[in-house]
Amino acid sequence: MxxxxxxxxxxxxxxxxxxxxxxxxxxxxxxxxxxxxxxxxxxxxxxxxxxxxxxxxxxxxxxxxxxxxxxxxxxxxxxxxxxxSDSFFINSFNAIYKTKNFGFVAPNPKDKAVMVEYSSPNTNKPLHLGHIRNNLLGYSVAEIIAAAGKKVYKTQIINDRGIHICKSMLAWQRYGNGETPESTGLKGDKLVGDYYVKFDKEYKKEIATLISEGKTEEESKKQAPILLEAQEMLRKWEAGDKKVVTLWKTMNQWVFDGFDETYKELGVNFDKNYYESNTYLLGKDIVAEGLQKGIFYKKEDGSVWIDLTEDGLDEKIVLRADGTAVYMTQDIGTAIERFKDFDLEELVYTVGNEQDYHFKVLFLILSKLGYSWAKNCYHLSYGMVDLPSGKMKSREGTVVDADDLMLEMTDTARTISQELGKLEGYSEEEKEVLYKTIGLGALKYYILKVDPKKRILFNPEESVDFAGNTGPFIQYTYARIQSILRKADFDYNTTLEIGESPLHEKERSLIKQLFLFPEIIQNAAANHSPALIANYTYDLVKEYNSFYQSVPILGCENEQEKIRRTQLSKKVGETIKSAFKLLGINVPKRM
The missing domain is CATH 3.30.1360.70 (Arginyl tRNA synthetase N-terminal domain)
Known part of the structure; x- marks a missing residue:
């Protein structure tokens, strides 16, 4: 039009x-x-x-x-x-009513793909609240880009090596007495995370002892025996020591199994995993080539750097004096590897905003190395998630565990639902499924409705509110629509004629809101922003509720109006379900 x-x-x-x-x-x-x-x-x-x-x-x-x-x-x-004219709106609505997956575009097999990286955890601790925002953002952005018509690969790089995992391994060797996830009943990632916390406690004790013996705090931190032993373990791992590598594989598998449980509960998945233990040497050859071309330069101590001061950045090390790689080296190599593995158009990194500078440098280096696709690398930068109780610290064991938070959300949904008393006729099993659907829907929507760049103060109880801009409010509207459709005892799947019944202003507003959905998907994909989908859905639901309260639906005396309003209800329900699917949120048929 x-x-x-x-x-x-x-x-x-x-x-x-x-x-x-x-x-x-x-x-x-x-x-x-x-x-x-x-x-x-x-x-x-x-x-x-x-x-x-x-x-x-x-x-x-x-x-x-x-x-x-x-x-x-x-x-x-x-x-x-x-x-x-009414005829334009009715004819247009007839077209979208018959359209399956309205708003979604099928990918062109000839187009290149988009890769979205998210999660990318360390294997020394369970996933926490920060990982939840990361996973929800990355997964949703991947789903939205796919809905916009692109082939998408979801991936993560698991940080499964380094001093952090050696700390957990050493603490388990010293204090674990051979316990396993099976013997303790703990998820593997939690068991390993407990030993990471244990290491930190013992490390602090040793620092305090050394300080009491007259050493400075800086000397004590470097000379604590437990840290020196962990560093030696890392050297042995890099040298391929069989005993260390066997323990590393065992404990990492405990963590991988634990992560898989959390991902399943959270409702996210991956098409390919990369592992730092396989990628940490990548990029060294690229640095050597760049050195020959004059893109990098070597300092007197043998370390290799790049000078980006003319580009408004600073000097950045890409290889240590002893020839070992830094994270930047690895990221250069991994990016190149991904574009070799897949025919990619774009590579999206879902990483917190504390790494904004790192990605500016990475993309600039890739561009200077001559990779034309560097301009298609995008950092999906997001703000931190805070709780009313304050900041989280992994080493001190004050992190909000992802599994615990999901369980708490289900419990909160249970408490509020029971207080509202709307679940008559549900079996206990049906109730539990519903509590989980509401709880996780509340969590996901609360996080995804906010622009990714903004910091979030997450309040569990506020998120499980059945009024306002929340997941449960939208889920409740969807369930209300399903109730209307169950009660409709007539055939409403007929093509609407213009007829003599004019459109009510609320019908017109609702149709106009539905028309926006395809454009919203495209905008959300272009801006890497699930918040656009979330807030569109809220606006659609507000428009529907205004329609629901203003006009009769099943009680219409005019047959044409009754069919039209039932069809409108059905299409709104389908659109809510589609939009929430892009956010990784389920919708219940009854509430």
Whole structure:
């Protein structure tokens, strides 16, 4: 419709004023005025001299006469509001009602793919609240990009080597007495995480002892025997010591198994895993080539650097003096490896905003190395998640465990649902499934409705509110629609005719809101922002609830209106379900 109007406006201004314009500016019609499309007349004053109200009136008259769908207009200052015919809305709704997966675009097999990296945890501790935002963002962005018509690969790089895992391994050797996830009943990631905390406690004791013996704090931190032993363990691992490698494999597998349970509960998945133990040497050859080409330079101590000061950044080390790689080296190599493994158009890194500078440097280095695809690398930077209790620290064991939080969300949903007393006729098993659906829906929606760049203060109880901009409120509306459809004892799947029944203003508003869904998906994909999907869904639900409260649906005496409003309800329900699927949220049929 907008394309039709744009061409008609161009033709009208040419015919009335003899001027040619390049574009027409549209904006949403304000609630106070009648209209479905609003044209900004002020924009034409660059080409036409005159009063904007007069110009708008002449243009409105032309459009009513020449565009069948324009039934009437009004002009408010420099804004031309156009009213579009019922027939246009009903015909358009007929088309989308029959469309399966409305708003989704099938991928073109010839197009290149997009890879989205997320999660990427360390194997020395369980996933925590920060990982939840990371996983929900990465998974949702991948689903949205796929819905927008791209082939998508979901991936993670698991940080399964280094001093952090050696600390857990050493603490388990010293204090574990051979215990396992099976013998303790603990998830493997939690068991290993406990020993990471244990290491830190023993390390601090040794530091305190050394300080009491007269050493400085800095000396004590470097000379604590437990740390020196962990460093020696890392050297043995890098040298391939069989005993150390066997323990490393065993404890990492405990963690991988634990992660898999958490991912399943959270409802996220991956197409491919990369492991730092396989990638940490990648990039060294690339650095050697870059050194020959003069992109990098070597300092007197043998370390290799790149000078990015002319680009507004600083100097960055890419290889240590002893020839070992740094994270930047590894990331250069891993990015190149991924573009070799897959025919990629874009690579999206879901990583917290504390790494903003790192990714600026990485993408610039890749560009200087001559990789044209470097411009298609994107850092999906997000803010931290805080709780009312304050900041989390892994070493001290004060992290909010992801599993515990998901369990707490289910418990919160259980408490609130029981207080509301709306679950008569449910079996205990059905209730538990529903509590989990509501609890996880609340968690996911609360996190995803916020722009990724913003920091979040997460309040579990506030998120499980059945009113306002929350997951449960939207889920409840979906369940209400399913109830209407169950009660509909007539065939409502017929093609609507224009007939004599005019559209109610609430029907018109609801259809207009539905029309936006395909564009919202494309915008959310382009901006890597699930928040656009979340807030669109909330707006759709508000529009539906206003419709529900303003007009009868199943109680309509007019058969045409009853069918139309039932169809509208059904399509809104389908769109809520589709939108929530993109956010990784389930919807219940009853609540």
């Amino acid at each position: 907008q394309k039709i109007l744009e061409q008609a406006v161009k033709n009208g201004l040419q015919e009335i004023y003899g001027v040619t314009i390049n574009s027409v500016e549209f904006q949403a019609t304000k609630k106070d005025f009648e209209g479905d499309f609003t044209i900004v007349v002020f924009a034409f004053l660059r080409s036409i001299k005159g009063n904007p109200v007069e110009i708008g009136t002449k243009l409105g008259e032309y459009l009513v006469e020449n565009v069948a769908e324009v039934t009437r207009f009004n002009v408010v200052k420099g804004f031309l509001n156009l009213v579009i």
